[in-house]
Amino acid sequence: MYFAATIAILLTMSLALARALLGPTVFDRVLAVNMFGTKTVLLLSVIAFLYGRPDFLDLALAYALINFIGVLAVLKFVQDYMLRHQDTDL
Amino acid sequence: MEYAIDIASWLLLIAGGVFVFIGGVGALRMPDFYTRMHAASLTDTLGTILILLGIILQAGLSLAAIKLAAITVFLLLTCPTAAYALANAARLSGLTPERRVSDAEET
């Protein structure tokens, strides 16, 4: 039954990748990265059990903890960017 | 008892997979950025909880279950924060929600 969940996660990953490649705005791509991150956490947890090595959950835990740092960095980047170029769009 | 737990965890895993997939479809098909974000973050949270709960049932009372519970809690904290930061960044850069429906009503 892990297989069904894995397949659903992998399909969702490809959908997220499609969104990342299609855009159209840069934020759609950031959203796709974030989605991909949570999907990776799920995939790693499921596969750890599929392989019968639950001690490898450390990896999923690492992603769950630090994956959102990238999005915060994007927020800071946009904030500084808008301060510097007030006229242009990102 | 074994069977009951197995069936429950399978149901949770399948339901979680379905929700995750719906979230993915929503993120691909919705018309503008904010609705896509809504679809992605909302169903993501539910699907994530269901899948991780399904695995926790399989893990039983062990270190793995505690780790999975920690993963669930951290994801529940970080996903909405990421969504907040993202929406804020988009709003700061001047991206406005599309208002096609209400425009149509006005005219």
Place this chain on the structure above:
Amino acid sequence: MVTLFGVFLLTLLVITAFGIVRAQHLFVAVMLSGIFSLQMAAIFFILDAADVALTEAAVGAGVATVLMLGALALTDDRERGPKRHRWAPIVVVSLTTLMVIYATFDKPRLGDPEAPVHQHVAPWYLEETPRLIDIPNVVTAILASFRGYDTLGELFVIFTAGIGVLFLLANPSKRGALSLLPSAEAEGLRHHLVPRVVGRLLVPFIVLFGLYVQFHGEYGPGGGFQAGALISAGFILYALIEGEGAALRAMSFRLLRGMIAGGALLYVGVGLAGMLLGGNFLDYSVLADNPIAGQHLGIMLVEAGVGLTVTGTLLTVFHAFAAREQRR
């Protein structure tokens, strides 16, 4: 079945790679390379390389994106060169791809136990690690003990890269020494309440998890490299939500510099201690009364040295980029 999952992920990886090359907007390219890194980590995990996947996770999710965005903020976020694709490189690259693919037909297929790579030194490592070193994680045993020289060399590369970034980007202070000049206006995301509360809640957990990975590296996936990247990700998060000034007050530039040099010195020092006690350089078995306890002690100290240098270098690099940004 798992092989098919791997094939699927590898296909996604190729699509992402094409996307990165095609993207005109560098910000988009950086985001796609974030996805690329996530896919790499998942593939490493499927291919049984848990330690490598943890490293990729810690580096790719916590540090790489932040550094790339820092560099983009200092340069230009759009590619402005000629948009046309030149034919000569495409032809050369396609021909070479076909040649490399042709060469792969001589390779043993994936997972073949008879492949030459599994015949020589690897079985020895797997058999002798329980007897000579007695820790479960063979990867850590090879990294820190059997191939300790190699790791020392890698550590010095990281050390040199950190020094190089400091020379290129840090600002000379009055007395001619390099500094990172935390300025008062560095606000970070301080007026965003939600990230601030959640971030402050998570920073201790990230650092704690980093320490767990550092000291649990002998028993599960982990070690100095992963822990260094994780702990620096924690402090980068702190710097993002509270401003660089606050992060530099918590962990001063002086301390970071000391960590970069101290970690490398600790590693070399453990090696020299082995020599003084009558063994070879980086031979840990003489460090304690019985060889196995000596190996355990040596590996722990060496991993601590690696962790210190990696944390110091990554944080210094981050602060160097951030301080440069404020000076403009």
Place this chain on the structure above:
Amino acid sequence: MEFLGLYNYWVFAILLMTGLYAVISRANLIKKLLGMTMFQAAVFLLYISMDKVDGGTAPIIQVGAVDQLYSNPLPQVLILTAIVVGIATLSLGLAIVVRISETYGTIEEGEIREIDEE
């Protein structure tokens, strides 16, 4: 399934050359660095693909497991350190690009050459 046994290596070839293409044909320096990272990632993939053994598991010896096959730990050690070295060298490259951008006002190869020739 047999023909998929070499799929990892084909992906390796494609990634390697995609990275090389970005390095030799794009004029933007940051794009070149991204291409280099991709080239690096391709090499990582090659090494890690070689460590897999059928029926094996990650080389962390489990308590009580008898006759368990383990994957090859050596490529993992090499790549584990290479990833962190990769980010360190990437940051050095980015620092050089930042200094170039401050001196020349651009990070496009052609424009830098024009300024140099003046």
